Amino acid sequence: MSLNTRAEVLFKTLVQLYIDGGQPVGSRTLARQAGLELSPATIRNVMADLEELGLVESPHTSAGRVPTQLGYRLFVDSLVKVSPLDQKALHMIEDKLTSKHDPQALLASASSLLSEFTHLAGVVTVPKPDHAALRQLEFVRMSKDRILVILVTNEGRVQNQIIGADREYSDSELVEAGNFFNATYGGMSLDDVRHELLTAMERDSRDMHRITQTALEMARQMFQQAEDDAEEELVVSGEANLLEVPEWSDVSKLRDLFSAFKRKRDLLHLLDRSVRTSGIQIFIGDESGYRPLHDCSVISAPYEVDGSVVGTLAVVGPTRMSYERVIPMVDVTARLLSSALRG
Amino acid sequence: MSLNTRAEVLFKTLVQLYIDGGQPVGSRTLARQAGLELSPATIRNVMADLEELGLVESPHTSAGRVPTQLGYRLFVDSLVKVSPLDQKALHMIEDKLTSKHDPQALLASASSLLSEFTHLAGVVTVPKPDHAALRQLEFVRMSKDRILVILVTNEGRVQNQIIGADREYSDSELVEAGNFFNATYGGMSLDDVRHELLTAMERDSRDMHRITQTALEMARQMFQQAEDDAEEELVVSGEANLLEVPEWSDVSKLRDLFSAFKRKRDLLHLLDRSVRTSGIQIFIGDESGYRPLHDCSVISAPYEVDGSVVGTLAVVGPTRMSYERVIPMVDVTARLLSSALRG
DNA sequence: CTTGGCACTCATATCCTGAGAGTGCCAGAC
């Protein structure tokens, strides 16, 4: 699939023109815009070659050319020249991401920044807290039979849950239970704590101190429920931006897409794939392997906390998107989010 | 605007037919469906009367009749017969709302239940916590210069915030600061606490104990930031359902609507109005007074905690919605949410 | 008061036509 320089130049300008205008590009316009002194007829010959290579196609006989999926792939792999983000935008992102410290709020901000700047949908996966370490667990009495359990991880993530109590506990009992628990399990990863809890429960609980028992039982309930929640692991924002995409003025395509966002599962799976690679990853059209993303592109980048990748952020839009602008945006946001999370 | 029984029956069936079918209703179909032994010609005479009263109109000369806004108003005020929700749905709602205890999660559940069962958009306002009482404030050290502040209200709402520290604090200092704060301000409403904090800071802080000072300063920062956040006060779900509304197959109307959901302000204002009234409230079309809701109806009901109204939930959809089904759904959800919040 | 009948009005679907855009290919020029 090696193209001579001329074909490459022509192909590149074709893609750019199409991305800008959304209209199939004819030989005439291409001749004017490409900066080469060639007649439309010559261009047509080149186009025929490109079509044979599968890089472009025409919607119908008399309609100019449009990049194919393969064409976009070539474009983003070796032709697109990503310009660095302009200073103003950069500062804005930085400001937004450093003004908050709460990790959950940070992810939400990142997602909405992505959607805002790209005018597409922004997506951020929420890292599973299992590998985070337990900093502190706290029991707070809400009413006779309801106790609020607050779990704080060393990343500053706060998770809270109200659990039912089997009997009435005094404030001091709860404090004591908390102290015991933190002394025993503080600093362990949530995964390990969960595991330890299960085995601790299995050991004969008769010979445990009452407070111990209380603490373990309540913590178990907490972890149980947290698991059940299956937690919303994806922050999506700016879906509404996709209403503006002209090629989707047909509502039925939008419906599919929106329900895909709602289901989350497939999308999550796709983004999980890109957790393992480092750096920007781009899925064009069918490459994602999911039907509703048929004519979408997904540009994703992993973000990290303290040097290890914990999640992915991405932008979802039509295949005809401005890769040139979106790629650096995703890149920068991932970097800045990572450093904001490190704090 | 008093109608004789015959006109009333005809009008009612017209509205129902139109709500079901979405097509303007002609005299012929109406004659067949109304159960009265009348010829189409007679129906036409009645329709002319209804049109004069402003209850129905026809999109064009030969297109049957459609209820006007005024018509819908009459329909919901005195004609619609709300059937009680079926048992299966009732139990499902009850299950969903009693399985969680966390108030924030409850509101989210209520919103998604509304949208799921009505196939429209569900909206729930998040009560301002200002009137809630402070149960407990807690300071947790995250790193040298960052402290996590956790605020728990007596309703079980947990709010957390990471604030910067001017110096390094020891764990025991933080515990002590927390204890002091809770002893002093525990049980007061957040409003009052905020107010007290300001005046306390104004008093000469020189003669305060160091711990006191620490606690106050950090709490002040916490309240400050919480205020800045202006907190997302509206939980919207199922917007995507509105893509299915056939009369909005045109994307531009959807755009307006979606951006209205995003802005939230107007919607919030509208729902605030209905906090003050008790029971179901229905805004049909322009009655809401907001442009993007021009051809929407909003059905809202306040919900309460411990006997006093704290928020509103609502369903937003096209004026042509099944009031018969939606009204009881909103009603029931509001009731069940209230009782779930009471615990 | 009700009804059948009839003329009338629109919206919608279908078909046709012409204009315009763009292609493919060929033959000739460089």
Place this chain on the structure above:
DNA sequence: GTCTGGCACTCTCAGGATATGAGTGCCAAG
């Protein structure tokens, strides 16, 4: 061999004509 102008061809799209069908309004008679 490469490029170019020219020409026939194809296909979309907009506009106009036509027909069809649904539904109304009104009138005159029961």
